[in-house]
Amino acid sequence: MQKEIIIKRLRENGCRITKQRKMLLDIILKEDCSCCKEIYYKALEEDEKIGSATVYRMINTLEEIGAISRRNMYRVSCGNPCGAKNICTVELDDDQVCQLDDDNWRSVVEEGLKACGYIDRQKIKNIFVRSCDKEEPL
Known part of the structure; x- marks a missing residue:
């Protein structure tokens, strides 16, 4: 459910939903990463072509739309817009x-x-x- 809400927010902000972005979102949702480098290394295990800049841009974008908070170690913030x-x-x-x-x-x-x-x-x-x-x- 969170993934769909975040993807919707990304689209509303003009972001294309690429395979790499979906993969990064999956990593953030299921892993307990404490920094961008950890997310990057986990992403490299799945896609050796991904660049660190892609990871950093995705983290910045997710933070801008309010989906994550760096202060809370990349915890996903659903905000319950669906009433859940x-x-x-x-x-x-x-x-x-x-x-x-x-x-x-x-x-x-x-x-x-x-x-x-x-x-x-x-x-x-x-x-x-x-x-x-x-x-x-x-």
Whole structure:
């Protein structure tokens, strides 16, 4: 879904959607890259003809349209223009499952941070969750 939204934004901004741009977008969406060079090296594995300038231009373009943020290590920012909600699923040790949408999850985290003394009156601006490559969930 994110890929289609980003491609639509690129087209709206006059960008041609080339094979290399699609490949770079796929790398950014599925990999956890922290810099342009990492994206470039992963792209080289798929297309040895791609140049570093192509990667840098694509990163700049994605940043200009608001699809990614360099400050957040190239995290994709959907912005939910389609109205889609993210769902957080929490499994408890008794196999009970709790599902929280964005608003509820934010509220639970905020109340937990207050209860533990991490925040006082601050409001949560963003929550970033990294997926883990371990076989077992935390």
